[in-house]
Amino acid sequence: MSRQPAVFSTRWCLCIAVLVMAVAWGHPTHARGPDAPGPNALQTACTALHAPSVLQVSLLFGLNRPDGGHVSQRDWTHFVRDIITPRFPAGFSVLRMTGQWRDEHSGRIVREPSRIIWVATPFTPDLQPRLEAIRQAYRQRFGQDSVGLVITPGCAAF
Template sequence: MVKSLRIFFTAAALLLTLTVSAAAQVSLQCSGEQKPWMVAELLFGRSHVSDAAWDRFLATEVTPRFPDGLTVYDARGQWRNPQTKTISRERSKVVMIAMPPADDSQARLSAIIEAYKTRFRQQSVGLIVRPSCVSF
């Protein structure tokens, strides 16, 4: 079990590296005032995480790493336990962050994910990274 989790997390870290690196190389044709940036969505399960604990995590781990802005919204997530094959549903938070493609965003995203998993004893945090045209 421990070995399979270690392999899973190693593979997830490699996938994060490849995803952010490859996505940063995508060329977009943005119009007008829009710029080609990256958009990351972090998917946090909150089965036993209180609102106060979430607010503290956001203030101490996420906002300092992305102080220029982000969006947080409530969601309902579900996942299948790989051992029991049962479907679990839980309250979730999605954090959406728009960022320039050529910065240290990969390291900052990884640090947020690891902090959440450690602090709240979570198996994983979902991450979606995609190129996008943005304007503010």
């Protein structure tokens, strides 16, 4: 039986985040005050949930091309298959979004369809090169100025 990668809805991810924060907030060390030493709240929550520490990585991709074109669904699918999947074969989630940003030169607000790749992964020495390879490949293939990257410590169990 083949195992399919885990795909999570935005609602599911939000529920887990709220649960982790609730556990951390309700832990007795929170009542100590800001100057009192105590165990790391995130590590306490991870331990209580039997979930190992991971990094939550979000890669932010705009689908409008600078030349006025758009990254097609077929182009996106091939990019995910050829570039992202080999670097995160254990799985990741793809979220469809609409992004908004201000053009530095014109000051104009731009809205565009976008995708977020979300992956929970342990920190390993090869993580930075894998992420940079994805970002660089997207910029080169689709003529993009940037690919956003957000990394947040967390914990996960599957």
